[in-house]
Amino acid sequence: MIEYEISKKTCNTHQMVCEIATAVKARSILEIGVASGGLSKNLMSLPEVEFYVGLDPFRDPADAIKYNQVANVQHAISTFKTPNLCHRLLIQGTIHLLRAAHFDFIYIDGDHSIGGIYTDFNFVKRDMSCRLLGGHDFKNGTGVKPFISETVQGDDLVVIVDHSSNHWLDVSGLDDESKTRLHEVLTALSGEDHV
Ligand SMILES: C[S@@+](CC[C@H](N)C(=O)[O-])C[C@H]1O[C@@H](n2cnc3c(N)ncnc32)[C@H](O)[C@@H]1O
Numbered sequence: 241m242i243e244y245e246i247s248k249k250t251c252n253t254h255q256m257v258c259e260i261a262t263a264v265k266a267r268s269i270l271e272i273g274v275a276s277g278g279l280s281k282n283l284m285s286l287p288e289v290e291f292y293v294g295l296d297p298f299r300d301p302a303d304a305i306k307y308n309q310v311a312n313v314q315h316a317i318s319t320f321k322t323p324n325l326c327h328r329l330l331i332q333g334t335i336h337l338l339r340a341a342h343f344d345f346i347y348i349d350g351d352h353s354i355g356g357i358y359t360d361f362n363f364v365k366r367d368m369s370c371r372l373l374g375g376h377d378f379k380n381g382t383g384v385k386p387f388i389s390e391t392v393q394g395d396d397l398v399v400i401v402d403h404s405s406n407h408w409l410d411v412s413g414l415d416d417e418s419k420t421r422l423h424e425v426l427t428a429l430s431g432e433d434h435v
Pocket residue numbers: 271272273274275276277278279280295296297298304307309310311331349350351356
Protein backbone atom coordinates (compact mmCIF):
# COMPACT_ATOMS: atom_id res chain seq x y z
CA MET A 241 0.00 0.00 0.00
CA ILE A 242 1.20 3.49 -0.80
CA GLU A 243 -0.24 6.26 1.35
CA TYR A 244 -0.29 10.01 0.78
CA GLU A 245 -1.20 12.59 3.36
CA ILE A 246 -2.35 15.68 1.57
CA SER A 247 -1.16 18.92 3.08
CA LYS A 248 -3.89 20.87 4.84
CA LYS A 249 -3.91 23.90 2.65
CA THR A 250 -4.00 21.99 -0.62
CA CYS A 251 -7.58 20.96 -1.32
CA ASN A 252 -10.89 19.78 0.04
CA THR A 253 -12.31 16.31 -0.48
CA HIS A 254 -14.23 17.00 -3.68
CA GLN A 255 -11.26 18.84 -5.16
CA MET A 256 -9.12 15.86 -4.18
CA VAL A 257 -11.23 13.48 -6.25
CA CYS A 258 -11.10 15.97 -9.13
CA GLU A 259 -7.30 16.08 -8.87
CA ILE A 260 -7.26 12.28 -9.18
CA ALA A 261 -9.56 12.36 -12.22
CA THR A 262 -7.47 15.05 -13.86
CA ALA A 263 -4.19 13.28 -13.16
CA VAL A 264 -5.36 10.22 -15.11
CA LYS A 265 -7.03 12.36 -17.82
CA ALA A 266 -10.43 10.82 -17.15
CA ARG A 267 -13.00 11.55 -19.84
CA SER A 268 -15.70 9.16 -18.67
CA ILE A 269 -16.63 8.82 -15.01
CA LEU A 270 -19.06 6.69 -13.01
CA GLU A 271 -19.86 7.70 -9.44
CA ILE A 272 -21.69 5.14 -7.28
CA GLY A 273 -23.49 7.02 -4.49
CA VAL A 274 -24.39 10.54 -5.57
CA ALA A 275 -26.46 12.00 -2.70
CA SER A 276 -27.06 15.69 -3.34
CA GLY A 277 -24.63 15.79 -6.24
CA GLY A 278 -21.84 17.73 -4.52
CA LEU A 279 -19.07 15.68 -6.06
CA SER A 280 -20.89 15.17 -9.35
CA LYS A 281 -21.08 18.88 -9.83
CA ASN A 282 -17.33 19.19 -9.42
CA LEU A 283 -16.53 16.22 -11.65
CA MET A 284 -18.79 17.44 -14.44
CA SER A 285 -17.14 20.82 -14.36
CA LEU A 286 -13.77 19.34 -15.29
CA PRO A 287 -12.89 20.38 -18.85
CA GLU A 288 -11.77 16.90 -19.92
CA VAL A 289 -14.87 15.08 -18.67
CA GLU A 290 -17.16 14.21 -21.57
CA PHE A 291 -19.41 11.64 -19.95
CA TYR A 292 -20.55 11.30 -16.35
CA VAL A 293 -22.92 8.74 -14.85
CA GLY A 294 -24.15 9.04 -11.29
CA LEU A 295 -25.74 6.00 -9.69
CA ASP A 296 -27.85 6.16 -6.56
CA PRO A 297 -30.72 3.84 -5.71
CA PHE A 298 -32.97 6.48 -4.22
CA ARG A 299 -35.36 8.24 -6.54
CA ASP A 300 -37.12 9.94 -3.65
CA PRO A 301 -34.97 12.07 -1.32
CA ALA A 302 -37.10 10.85 1.59
CA ASP A 303 -35.77 7.34 1.05
CA ALA A 304 -32.22 8.58 1.49
CA ILE A 305 -32.87 10.14 4.87
CA LYS A 306 -31.92 6.90 6.56
CA TYR A 307 -28.44 7.50 5.13
CA ASN A 308 -28.50 11.10 6.38
CA GLN A 309 -28.19 12.27 2.83
CA VAL A 310 -30.39 14.25 0.51
CA ALA A 311 -30.46 12.19 -2.64
CA ASN A 312 -31.73 15.03 -4.75
CA VAL A 313 -29.38 15.46 -7.61
CA GLN A 314 -31.93 17.49 -9.57
CA HIS A 315 -31.07 20.63 -7.65
CA ALA A 316 -27.40 20.15 -8.33
CA ILE A 317 -28.02 19.41 -11.98
CA SER A 318 -29.62 22.80 -12.47
CA THR A 319 -26.26 24.37 -11.70
CA PHE A 320 -24.21 22.15 -14.01
CA LYS A 321 -22.55 23.66 -17.02
CA THR A 322 -23.51 20.63 -19.09
CA PRO A 323 -26.65 19.13 -17.55
CA ASN A 324 -27.16 16.69 -20.41
CA LEU A 325 -24.11 14.78 -19.22
CA CYS A 326 -25.80 13.66 -16.04
CA HIS A 327 -27.74 10.44 -16.02
CA ARG A 328 -29.44 9.45 -12.83
CA LEU A 329 -30.06 5.74 -12.83
CA LEU A 330 -31.91 3.53 -10.46
CA ILE A 331 -30.02 0.45 -9.47
CA GLN A 332 -33.03 -1.76 -9.88
CA GLY A 333 -34.05 -1.94 -13.49
CA THR A 334 -31.33 0.06 -15.16
CA ILE A 335 -28.06 -1.21 -13.74
CA HIS A 336 -27.84 -3.69 -16.61
CA LEU A 337 -27.42 -0.73 -18.98
CA LEU A 338 -23.95 -0.29 -17.56
CA ARG A 339 -22.87 -3.86 -18.26
CA ALA A 340 -19.76 -3.89 -20.46
CA ALA A 341 -19.46 -0.11 -20.28
CA HIS A 342 -16.01 1.44 -20.12
CA PHE A 343 -15.15 4.25 -17.72
CA ASP A 344 -11.80 5.92 -17.19
CA PHE A 345 -12.58 6.44 -13.51
CA ILE A 346 -15.13 4.79 -11.24
CA TYR A 347 -15.58 6.22 -7.75
CA ILE A 348 -17.53 4.15 -5.19
CA ASP A 349 -19.18 6.16 -2.42
CA GLY A 350 -22.41 4.27 -1.81
CA ASP A 351 -23.03 1.49 0.68
CA HIS A 352 -19.88 1.25 2.82
CA SER A 353 -20.77 -1.99 4.61
CA ILE A 354 -18.52 -4.93 3.82
CA GLY A 355 -21.34 -6.49 1.78
CA GLY A 356 -21.92 -3.20 -0.05
CA ILE A 357 -18.33 -2.61 -1.08
CA TYR A 358 -17.94 -6.30 -1.98
CA THR A 359 -20.96 -6.08 -4.28
CA ASP A 360 -19.96 -2.82 -5.96
CA PHE A 361 -16.28 -3.71 -6.35
CA ASN A 362 -17.01 -7.10 -7.86
CA PHE A 363 -19.76 -5.78 -10.12
CA VAL A 364 -17.39 -3.19 -11.53
CA LYS A 365 -14.50 -5.63 -11.94
CA ARG A 366 -16.64 -8.34 -13.49
CA ASP A 367 -19.06 -6.45 -15.69
CA MET A 368 -17.36 -3.22 -16.72
CA SER A 369 -13.95 -2.05 -17.72
CA CYS A 370 -12.27 0.87 -16.05
CA ARG A 371 -8.78 2.28 -15.93
CA LEU A 372 -8.94 3.59 -12.38
CA LEU A 373 -11.21 2.35 -9.61
CA GLY A 374 -11.43 4.05 -6.24
CA GLY A 375 -13.70 5.21 -3.50
CA HIS A 376 -14.37 7.10 -0.35
CA ASP A 377 -14.02 6.38 3.37
CA PHE A 378 -11.19 3.90 3.52
CA LYS A 379 -10.34 4.76 7.11
CA ASN A 380 -13.67 5.46 8.73
CA GLY A 381 -14.28 2.16 10.45
CA THR A 382 -16.64 0.85 7.79
CA GLY A 383 -16.36 -2.35 5.77
CA VAL A 384 -14.31 -0.58 3.10
CA LYS A 385 -10.84 -0.94 4.63
CA PRO A 386 -11.08 -4.62 5.56
CA PHE A 387 -12.39 -5.55 2.12
CA ILE A 388 -10.16 -3.33 -0.01
CA SER A 389 -6.93 -4.03 1.87
CA GLU A 390 -7.56 -7.78 1.51
CA THR A 391 -8.45 -7.48 -2.16
CA VAL A 392 -6.10 -4.90 -3.67
CA GLN A 393 -2.51 -6.00 -3.34
CA GLY A 394 0.79 -4.17 -2.74
CA ASP A 395 1.48 -0.96 -4.64
CA ASP A 396 -1.78 -1.35 -6.58
CA LEU A 397 -3.49 0.08 -3.48
CA VAL A 398 -3.07 3.83 -3.02
CA VAL A 399 -4.61 5.52 0.00
CA ILE A 400 -5.03 9.28 0.15
CA VAL A 401 -5.79 11.16 3.35
CA ASP A 402 -6.86 14.76 2.96
CA HIS A 403 -7.64 17.11 5.83
CA SER A 404 -11.24 15.98 6.24
CA SER A 405 -11.51 12.63 4.55
CA ASN A 406 -9.81 9.72 2.84
CA HIS A 407 -9.89 7.75 -0.39
CA TRP A 408 -8.64 4.46 -1.79
CA LEU A 409 -7.52 3.71 -5.33
CA ASP A 410 -6.89 0.47 -7.18
CA VAL A 411 -4.34 1.55 -9.78
CA SER A 412 -3.84 -1.90 -11.33
CA GLY A 413 -5.66 -0.90 -14.55
CA LEU A 414 -3.61 2.22 -15.22
CA ASP A 415 -0.88 2.35 -17.83
CA ASP A 416 2.58 3.32 -16.60
CA GLU A 417 2.33 6.90 -17.85
CA SER A 418 -0.95 7.56 -16.00
CA LYS A 419 0.36 5.84 -12.88
CA THR A 420 3.47 8.04 -12.90
CA ARG A 421 1.40 11.19 -13.43
CA LEU A 422 -0.95 10.24 -10.60
CA HIS A 423 1.93 9.66 -8.19
CA GLU A 424 3.56 12.94 -9.25
CA VAL A 425 0.35 14.88 -8.61
CA LEU A 426 -0.21 13.23 -5.22
CA THR A 427 3.39 13.82 -4.19
CA ALA A 428 3.07 17.48 -5.12
CA LEU A 429 -0.18 17.80 -3.18
CA SER A 430 1.26 16.15 -0.10
CA GLY A 431 4.12 18.60 -0.05
CA GLU A 432 6.44 15.83 1.04
CA ASP A 433 7.37 12.34 -0.10
CA HIS A 434 4.78 9.67 0.43
CA VAL A 435 5.34 7.19 3.27
C1 LIG B 1 -21.88 9.56 1.22
S1 LIG B 1 -23.19 9.75 0.14
C2 LIG B 1 -22.44 10.11 -1.40
C3 LIG B 1 -21.81 11.48 -1.45
C4 LIG B 1 -21.34 11.91 -2.82
N1 LIG B 1 -20.47 10.91 -3.42
C5 LIG B 1 -20.58 13.22 -2.73
O1 LIG B 1 -19.36 13.18 -2.45
O2 LIG B 1 -21.17 14.26 -2.95
C6 LIG B 1 -23.73 8.10 -0.03
C7 LIG B 1 -24.86 7.89 -1.03
O3 LIG B 1 -24.86 6.52 -1.36
C8 LIG B 1 -26.17 6.14 -1.67
N2 LIG B 1 -26.22 4.68 -1.62
C9 LIG B 1 -26.50 3.88 -0.58
N3 LIG B 1 -26.43 2.60 -0.96
C10 LIG B 1 -26.07 2.60 -2.27
C11 LIG B 1 -25.84 1.59 -3.22
N4 LIG B 1 -25.95 0.30 -2.92
N5 LIG B 1 -25.47 1.95 -4.47
C12 LIG B 1 -25.34 3.24 -4.79
N6 LIG B 1 -25.57 4.25 -3.93
C13 LIG B 1 -25.92 3.93 -2.69
C14 LIG B 1 -27.03 6.87 -0.65
O4 LIG B 1 -28.31 7.08 -1.17
C15 LIG B 1 -26.27 8.20 -0.52
O5 LIG B 1 -26.87 9.15 -1.34
